[in-house]
Amino acid sequence: MSFISDQTWPSELKVLFETFRHHTPIGICGETRYHGPSNSLLNYCFDNPRFHFVVVPRHPSLNSPRESDAFIRLYFAVYDQNNRPVFFADVRDDVWLGSPAARSRADGQVRERYDDLLTCCPIPVLHGVSIIGTKARFYTAQSKDRVILPRRVPRDPAKALSAEYLTGEWELDILSQEGFDRVKEVVTYIKDQCSVL
Secondary structure (H helix, E strand, C coil): CCCCCCCCCCHHHHHHHHHHHHCCCCCCCHHHCCHHHHHHHHHHHCCCCCCCEEEEEECCCCCCCCCCCCCCCCEEEEEECCCCEEEEEEEECHHHHHCHHHHHHHHHHHHHHHHHHHHHCCCCEEEEEEEECCEEEEEEEECCCCCEECCCCCCCCCCCCCCCCCCCCCCEECCCHHHHHHHHHHHHHHHHHHHCC
16 A cells, blocks of 8 residues: 555545544544644655654644644644755644634644744645645745745734635545645655655
């Protein structure tokens, strides 16, 4: 079983996500319940018997004043064999889709991940993904111009967020066929770029 040659997610991976969705293991809080399945997904995607990549759970930079919950907030970074970041995934519980403030915060923290990682990325584009439950929003930033796409949705700082703020931005189910194809496209790009470094 190899991600690059497979045509769809392994059924066991889908079962793993569903199991954690409905039966959170003892000792794991709701906020971190998808960390185990997401770690399994990333290790499957970067299948590397020669250890060209490593998936690392990473705490946000302690220098970030907005990361007051850094002790429970972590994300996954994928590093090449020279310990340089080439991909990251910010994983959150399903409840983050339920409010505009949570969606805004999830988006903002993904952008902070770029502050932590982009300057060290050895390939032209650093891809990242925000996964809330199994719903995904993909991001990119080029090392040269440092513009993060999709661009931040503007808001009026004098007003509370509208109920619709960022609704529909996490529509792609990572476990769907479309999600598989999108992840494969990103991972193929990363592996191709890293192979010529």
